[in-house]
Amino acid sequence: MKAGDSVDNKYFHSVVLQEDRCIGCTSCLKVCPTEAIRLRDGKARIIGEKCIDCGECIRICPNHAKNAVTDKLSILQNFKYKIAIPSLVLYGQFASKVGINTMLTALKNIGFDEVYEATIGTEIITKVIKEKILKEDKIERPLINSSCPAILRLIQIRFPDLLPNVVDIETPVEITARIAKRDAARRTGLDISEIGVVFISPCTARVTSIRNPLGIEKSYIDAAISMKEIYGDIVRNLNSSEEENISTSTREAMEWSIIGGQSKAIGVEKYIAVDGINEVIKVLEEIETGRLEDLEFFEGMSCVGGCIGGPLTIENPYIAKAKMRGIAQELPCMETCEEQLEQYLRMYEEGFIKLTEPIEPRAIMKLDKDISVSMKKMEMIEEILKYLPGLDCGVCGAPTCRAFAEDIVKGENQKSICIVKTMENFKKKKI
Amino acid sequence: MDLIQYSFNVEKDDFDRAGEASSNIKKILRQLGIDGAIIRRIAIATYEAEINIVIHSLGGKIDLEVDPKSIKVIAEDRGPGIANIELAMQEGYSTASDKVREMGFGAGMGLPNMKKCSDKFEVESVFGKGTTIKMVMYI
Numbered sequence: 001m002k003a004g005d006s007v008d009n010k011y012f013h014s015v016v017l018q019e020d021r022c023i024g025c026t027s028c029l030k031v032c033p034t035e036a037i038r039l040r041d042g043k044a045r046i047i048g049e050k051c052i053d054c055g056e057c058i059r060i061c062p063n064h065a066k067n068a069v070t071d072k073l074s075i076l077q078n079f080k081y082k083i084a085i086p087s088l089v090l091y092g093q094f095a096s097k098v099g100i101n102t103m104l105t106a107l108k109n110i111g112f113d114e115v116y117e118a119t120i121g122t123e124i125i126t127k128v129i130k131e132k133i134l135k136e137d138k139i140e141r142p143l144i145n146s147s148c149p150a151i152l153r154l155i156q157i158r159f160p161d162l163l164p165n166v167v168d169i170e171t172p173v174e175i176t177a178r179i180a181k182r183d184a185a186r187r188t189g190l191d192i193s194e195i196g197v198v199f200i201s202p203c204t205a206r207v208t209s210i211r212n213p214l215g216i217e218k219s220y221i222d223a224a225i226s227m228k229e230i231y232g233d234i235v236r237n238l239n240s241s242e243e244e245n246i247s248t249s250t251r252e253a254m255e256w257s258i259i260g261g262q263s264k265a266i267g268v269e270k271y272i273a274v275d276g277i278n279e280v281i282k283v284l285e286e287i288e289t290g291r292l293e294d295l296e297f298f299e300g301m302s303c304v305g306g307c308i309g310g311p312l313t314i315e316n317p318y319i320a321k322a323k324m325r326g327i328a329q330e331l332p333c334m335e336t337c338e339e340q341l342e343q344y345l346r347m348y349e350e351g352f353i354k355l356t357e358p359i360e361p362r363a364i365m366k367l368d369k370d371i372s373v374s375m376k377k378m379e380m381i382e383e384i385l386k387y388l389p390g391l392d393c394g395v396c397g398a399p400t401c402r403a404f405a406e407d408i409v410k411g412e413n414q415k416s417i418c419i420v421k422t423m424e425n426f427k428k429k430k431i
Numbered sequence: 432m433d434l435i436q437y438s439f440n441v442e443k444d445d446f447d448r449a450g451e452a453s454s455n456i457k458k459i460l461r462q463l464g465i466d467g468a469i470i471r472r473i474a475i476a477t478y479e480a481e482i483n484i485v486i487h488s489l490g491g492k493i494d495l496e497v498d499p500k501s502i503k504v505i506a507e508d509r510g511p512g513i514a515n516i517e518l519a520m521q522e523g524y525s526t527a528s529d530k531v532r533e534m535g536f537g538a539g540m541g542l543p544n545m546k547k548c549s550d551k552f553e554v555e556s557v558f559g560k561g562t563t564i565k566m567v568m569y570i
Contacts, residue, residue, distance in 0.1 A: 161467040285454060289474040366464040371570070372499050374463045375433050 014068045014207035015053050017044050021065035026394035028057035028066060033277045034157060038407070039397035040416075049364055052153035053205035054277050054302045055311030068204045068312060071223035073230070076111050079196030079222070081188055083180050084112040085173060086200040088122075088249070089257050089307050090227060091327055092320030098238065100327065104246040106237035107200070110230065115246050116180040116197075121172030122253040122265075123334055124344045124353060130266045132345055133167055134296070140165040142272075142287060142295035145262055146355060147171045150205035150302035151280060152214050159284050160361030165298075168355040170216065172256065173199055173206070175353045177220040196222045200230055202310030205302065215355030226312045254328035257307035258321055262299045265334075273299040275306055367410070381405045389420045435463075437495040441484040441508075446534070449485045452493045453477035456504070463497060469568055473502060476548035476566055479541045480506035486531055487511065488561065499570070501550075506564045513556040520546070520554075 024042040036050035037057060044057075044065070058066040076082050084107055091100055108115045125147075133139060144165045146152065155162050170178075177197045184195050199221045201207055207224040255261035259275035272295060274283045280300040286292050303309035305317030313320065336344075347353045367374040384405040391401070396416045398404035407413035437459065439452035457474045477493060484491045484506060491508030513519045519526075520542050527537025542564075546552040551567035 161471050285450075285457075288471060289450075289453065289457075289478050290471075291478070361467070363464065365458075365461045367462050368464065371464055372433050375435050375497065375499065378435055378459070378463060 012208060012211050013046065013048060013051050013053055014070065014204040015046065015051060015055060015058060016067055016069050017046060018065050018067050019043055021063045023063055023065075025062065027060050027062060029394045029397075029399040031056045031060045032399065033154065033281060035399050035403050037399070038413075039394070050157070052150050052157065053208040054150040054154075055204040056277065058204065058311045068207060068226055070201065070207050070226040070229065070312070071198070073111065073225065073233075075198070075223045075225075076196065080194040081114075081184055081190055081196070082112045083114045083116050083184060083195065083197045084108065084110075084200060085116050085118055085176055085180065085197060085221070087173065087202050087227065087257065087307060087310075088118055088253060089202045089310060089313060089320065089324075090200060091249075091254065092308055092324040093227070093231065093313060093315045094235075094238075094323075096323055096326060099243075100247040100249060101243050101245055102238055103234065105241065105244045106234045106239075107230075108244065108246070109237045109241055110233050112198070114180070114184065116176060117246070117248055117253075118172045118176045119248050119250055119253040120179055121170075121174070121176035122256045123250070123336060124175050124347065125169055125172050126252060126256075126262075126265045126334070127336055127341055127344050128169055128348045128353070129167060130268075131341060132348065133169070134266065134268060139167060142292070142298045143167050144298045145300060146215065147262065148205070148301050148307075149203070149209040149214065150277065151300045152359065153205065154277065154281070154302070155284070156214075156359060156362045157364055158281070159288055160363065162284065162288060163359055163361060165287075166355075166359060168215070169348060170353045170355060172253075174216070174219060174221065178352060181220050198222065199224045200227050201225065202227045202307055202313045203303075204311050213357075215357050215359050217357055227310070228312045228314055231314055249327075249331050250334040251328045251331045252334040254324055254331060258324060259301050259306035260299065261306065263297055266297065268297040270295055271297040271299060273301075275301045275309070276304045277302045367406075377409045380409045384408060387421065388418055389424075391420060393420065395419045433499055435459075435495075435497045439493045439495075441481055441491055441493060441506075443485065443488060443490045443510075445485055449482050450478055452481050456493075456495050459495070460497070460502070465497075465502070465570060469502070469570065472548040473504060473568055476545045476568075477504050477506075479545050480504065480564055480566075482536060483541050484508045486527060486536055491561070501570060502568045504566045504568075506566075507561070508563075509561045512558040512560055512562055513554070514558055516554050516556060 022043045024039050029037050034050045036047045038045050104115045146167050181195050185192050201224040210219045210221045210224050213219045252265040260273040263271035263273050274280045308320040309317035367377040388401040396404050396418050453474050456477050460470045488508035488510030494505040496503040518524050522543045523539040525537045525539035531537045549566035550569050553565040556562040
């Protein structure tokens with residue numbers, strides 16, 4: 001989608017196309033897990049309704065034409081008190097000898113009054129799932145993590161029957177933002193609206209979810225800056241001032257953003273942790289058809305490796321993982337006293353950190369509201385398919401021959417033609 | 432009358448592709464706008480039927496028929512047939528080999544599960560020839 005495209009305005013997306021760089025190569029068509037991209041007039045177009053902001057197209061684009069719209073540093077001017085919450089993934093982006101406090105001090109010096117680690121949010125979500133949600137049977141099994149916004153949007157579209165399985169608790173970052181803002185308001189006497197929380201994001205889907213939240217009315221995060229974009233500023237600031245003692249990180253928090261870390265932290269035995277959106281789709285299919293009995297917890301992350309593989313990170317996910325594992329070994333384990341646990345559970349029960357809004361299914365696969373009309377359209381699709389070569393070459397602008405036929409039947413493609421068929425017919429005529 | 436028909440071949444011993452028919456059927460029904468709960472039941476029943484053909488038969492096919500009121504799934508195979516249908520309908524009864532069971536199949540829940548998922552359920556089997564299972568779900 002072009003930024004500001006009026007047709008799709010109700011679907012804000014972080015993932016956008018820089019049209020001048022797109023050469024219409026079809027790479028992104030093929031990797032999109034929701035078939036949300038078409039080529040029109042030689043340029044990729046993102047169908048806003050279908051895009052889940054997973055960022056697969058950003059990763060694959062050989063011309064760097066796919067990008068993410070995130071906030072700029074100038075947004076800090078809007079606030080009297082500025083808090084940065086870096087994704088914990090940040091710690092895997094530097095040379096091994098750079099300590100956490102060095103990174104956080106450098107980040108703070110960019111222009112923040114405070115840097116708040118997402119550790120607290122991680123601890124709370126871990127404890128609430130472990131001590132409450134897992135012990136009750138209010139939510140269907142297997143429980144599905146709510147922490148990956150791309151997976152949540154995928155479930156809305158492709159696995160709506162699994163929505164009742166999603167745990168109804170906010171993500172570590174949102175929880176941390178709420179606590180950081182509340183604490184800062186108390187400490188400074190400022191109004192909540194004067195305090196800005198900025199997330200340093202490895203994730204395009206999170207950027208979208210901050211503007212268009214799922215499961216909550218409004219995010220406490222005011223802006224998201226791409227980790228890639230702010231990285232240079234952090235690097236330049238490293239060791240430029242005296243190091244502050246900011247970090248409160250724990251081993252569990254560090255591992256949370258790496259695939260398997262959530263399951264390990266909540267200590268559940270029968271779990272499956274899956275990374276990479278295509279593998280997630282396969283396992284969700286199995287869960288949907290009831291083939292994975294006795295499963296208690298499903299941890300699904302859209303990116304390879306988990307959040308460390310986010311499209312807005314710099315370091316290779318496997319290298320980042322090794323670095324973070326190294327850092328994690330030096331850190332203390334999470335320790336929560338009874339009093340804190342009670343406080344966390346109260347926050348959940350009172351709705352402060354709970355998903356209070358329903359996550360609705362989005363039946364965008366449906367051909368028509370009326371089943372008879374759907375059936376007619378389906379017949380037409382099958383009829384058109386008989387005349388298509390089935391090569392799924394993408395030259396027509398649709399990712400597969402089937403998608404091409406669907407677009408025609410839905411009236412979404414008036415112009416493009418099948419080159420392969422046209423050429424075949426042309427050859428026949430010549431003979 | 433409005434009617435949509437599809438047919439999917441299922442090969443003997445093709446564990447790798449087992450699940451393809453049910454997965455395709457699920458996609459079709461989703462596009463038609465069928466209620467999610469019904470799709471789930473059909474997917475479970477179809478998968479059981481599909482895996483039965485893979486394990487027990489010499490091969491067969493799964494047909495899908497959709498009209499605006501109901502969905503029919505017909506699983507038809509060539510093979511040994513079922514010697515005793517009454518016994519086969521009992522939960523936990525299975526003729527699967529130890530090898531198949533080691534792979535996690537053949538728990539004896541196939542037919543009972545299919546029946547549970549359908550509004551109408553019929554098994555016809557000719558010993559030594561093959562089996563046909565008809566399942567109907569009302570929309």
